[in-house]
Each structure stands twice: as C-alpha cells, then as structure tokens.
Amino acid sequence: MIDEFKIREAVKSVLDPELKKSLLDLGMIRDIHVENGQVWLTLALSTARCPRKDAMVEEIKGVLGKLPGVAGVDVRLATLSHEELEKLFPKHPLVGLEKVRHVLAVASGKGGVGKTTIAVNVALALAGRGRRVGLLDADVYGPSVPVMLSLEGVQPEEENEAILPAEKFGLRIMSLGMLTAKGQPIVWRGPLVAKAIKQLLGQVMWGDLDYLVLDLPPGTGDPSITIAQSIPHAAILMVTTPQEVALADVRRSIDLFRKFGMVIVGLVENMSYFQPDHSGKPIAIFGEGGGEKLSEEFGLPLLGKIPIDLAIGRGGDSGVPLMVSSPDSETGRVFQGIADRIVAASG
Ligand SMILES: Nc1ncnc2c1ncn2[C@@H]1O[C@H](COP(=O)(O)OP(=O)(O)O)[C@@H](O)[C@H]1O
Ligand SMILES: [Mg+2]
Known part of the structure; x- marks a missing residue:
C-alpha cells in the first residue's frame, strides 16, 4: 500500500529549478497526506507569481502519479514565510x-x-x-x-x-x-x-x-x-x-x-x-x-x-x-x- 514514507522517497527527486536542491529537503514540499491512494501535499513557493510553479507541479504529479497505488495527486500552493525565505535565499553582501x-x-x-x-x-x-x-x-x-x-x-x-x-x-x-x-x-x-x-x-x-x-x-x-x-x-x-x-x-x-x-x-x-x-x-x-x-x-x-x-x-x-x-x-x-x-x- 502507498504511504507517506513512499511518497517522500519518490518526491525527493524533484528539484527546485534555481537552487538545484530537493524541494522536499528545502521544506518547500510539506503537509504530505495519503489516504486510499489519494495524495495531498503543499508546495510552498518563494512567490505566488513564481513563473516555474506550473512546471514544478507537473513534475511532482508526474513522479508521484507513476507510483503503483497512487490514484490521484492534489498539489496545494502556498508561499514561504519571511523567515523561511531568508533561510533559503540568504542575502550576501555584494x-x-x-x-x-x-x-x-x-x-x-x-x-x-x-x-x-x-x-x-x-x-x-x-x-x-x-x-x-x-x-x-x-x-x-x-x-x-x-x-x-x-x-x-x-x-x-x-x-x-x-x-x-x-x-x-x-x-x-x-x-x-x-x-x-x-x-x-x-x-x-x-x-x-x-x-x-x-x-x-x-x-x-x-x-x-x-x-x-x-x-x-x-x-x-x-x-x-x-x-x-x-x-x-x-x-x-x-x-x-x-x-x-x-x-x-x-x-x-x-x-x-x-x-x-x-x-x-x-x-x-x-x-x-x-x-x-x-x-x-x-x-x-x-x-x-x-x-x-x-x-x-x-x-x-x-x-x-x-x-x-x-x-x-x-x-x-x-x-x-x-x-x-x-x-x-x-x-x-x-x-x-x-x-x-x-x-x-x-x-
Ligand atoms: N512631471 C512631468 N512633467 C512632464 N513630463 C514628464 C513628467 N514626468 C515624466 N515626464 C515625461 O514622461 C515620459 C515618461 O517618463 P519616464 O521617466 O521615462 O517614465 P518611466 O521611467 O516610468 O517609464 C518622459 O518623456 C518624461 O520626460
Ligand atoms: Mg523608465
């Protein structure tokens, strides 16, 4: 049966296009919930207007949709908080x-x-x-x-x-x-x-x-x-x-x-x-x-x-x-x- 652990393992491969790091490790994929093969998760973006959000959602759905036992994937969009943004994109003095x-x-x-x-x-x-x-x-x-x-x-x-x-x-x-x-x-x-x-x-x-x-x-x-x-x-x-x-x-x-x-x-x-x-x-x-x-x-x-x-x-x-x-x-x-x-x- 598909569970949260397997979902986490699989979705790890989806990378942030800019940082080239796993969205899951970055904390941008969160609130994973699985019930009867249906998967719900949240993708937290740096900005709601992120031009790459559709591509990221498609990739997540593609990766998870291929897993045996997954009936559907629902991706909810959210934005990162201020503190989270600071941590992910630290401002180096120029x-x-x-x-x-x-x-x-x-x-x-x-x-x-x-x-x-x-x-x-x-x-x-x-x-x-x-x-x-x-x-x-x-x-x-x-x-x-x-x-x-x-x-x-x-x-x-x-x-x-x-x-x-x-x-x-x-x-x-x-x-x-x-x-x-x-x-x-x-x-x-x-x-x-x-x-x-x-x-x-x-x-x-x-x-x-x-x-x-x-x-x-x-x-x-x-x-x-x-x-x-x-x-x-x-x-x-x-x-x-x-x-x-x-x-x-x-x-x-x-x-x-x-x-x-x-x-x-x-x-x-x-x-x-x-x-x-x-x-x-x-x-x-x-x-x-x-x-x-x-x-x-x-x-x-x-x-x-x-x-x-x-x-x-x-x-x-x-x-x-x-x-x-x-x-x-x-x-x-x-x-x-x-x-x-x-x-x-x-x-
Ligand atoms: N207060 C003003 N009075 C007369 N002309 C103005 C005034 N402010 C801007 N302009 C003219 O309007 C045009 C657009 O201004 P600009 O500073 O290039 O705008 P933006 O940078 O916002 O596109 C320019 O030709 C400029 O000379
Ligand atoms: Mg101008």
Missing part, C-alpha cells in the same frame, strides 16, 4: 556595494509614470545637497538613463575585472544599456535577467557613496523581485500618479515589496498638477488625491508632488535633466524638498 551607505530603489506599479525622470532628478538633487550619489539603471525592459543623461554610446571602463561607473553631472552612473552593444535589442528574460542583474550588482565598483539610486523595471515582475532580493539594504521610493485608476497597480507593488521585507521610505506623486503661469490656479489634469490616499492607506509619507512641467520632458529629450539646467525652478525646488526629506529620514 562586494561592489560595500561602501554604499543607502540604496534607494525607485519603483512604480507600471511604466510611463516618470520613474526614470524621478530617479535621475532625485539623484541629482541629493548630489546638490553635497552627497556622493550613484545611479544604477536596472530597467531591463528599456534602459533610458543613457538617453536622459547624454551617455549614449559610452562604454564603461574596466579595472581588474571590475566595472567602473561612468561619471556625469556629479553622479556615478551605470546602466544595463551601457553594457549592451549599440543597436542590439535587449533580451533579458527569465534566468538571464537574474544573471545580468546579479553580475551588474556584483561587479560595479561604486566606491564610497552616500546614496545609490536604482531605477527598477516597472511592475512587480521577476526583475523587480530579483533586484529587491539581491540588495541587502535597499529601501523603496514608490512613484505614483494622482488618478484613481493607477492606484491598483501601485497598491499591488507596495504589497509585494512589503511581503519581501523591503522598507518603503515614501511616495512621490508625479504629474500632480499643471501650473499654466505664476499667477494662475494649478490645474489637476490627471485628477487629484492619489498620493494622499495611498499615504494614508499604507502609513507612508508623501515626500513630494511633482507638477507636469514641459521642462522635464525637454530635459529628458536633450540629455540635460531639469536638476542640471534649472535646479532652482519651482519644479526643481520640489525635487530639493524630496531630497531633504530623504536625507532627514536616512540619518
């Missing part, structure tokens, strides 16, 4: 990041909300406060930092197998875009993404930095999670827009980062209003209240509200960002305020 005091990862629910714009200008505002600042463009889908900072075609220098960041406008800068040959499409999928990012994080010699600002890929997909997990002390700066429809994505994103134990330093609302001229009333083109609503809901500080400013778009296209061309403009002062709050919060 050599290149040893002398970086604060890592600030700029995230958003989806693309096109101004994440890169904010990463670039907040980094410049922090540098304007006399801090040593690095900027890492980790947007695997479309690295746009080289365009925004006129660094297209710049190849990073190497020294003793380490990559040295480029220098521009007082920032140390590295982008996935700088590591790909010009004109070549970037195909960073699945395991490639994880590998590329770990390589970047491990090999870039940032040196002494007060802040490393990271432009994360949009959304809550694999790359954001990989990056979030790879950096021991990264805190998240969440970008949102004022309109209600955009909030669902941001909520999901905040929930996910918190689930992985990431600290969220605060929210920045972008495209908050348009100021037609100095005397006129600001116009809430995309509605209002999104930032405040999230701030209240999640107990997170709203660090600043950035207006729709044509100078931001021009700065993005010309490769000279607003915080370089007009740091003391009205919008520039909003970025300065955000930098001040970040400095105050990080001690």
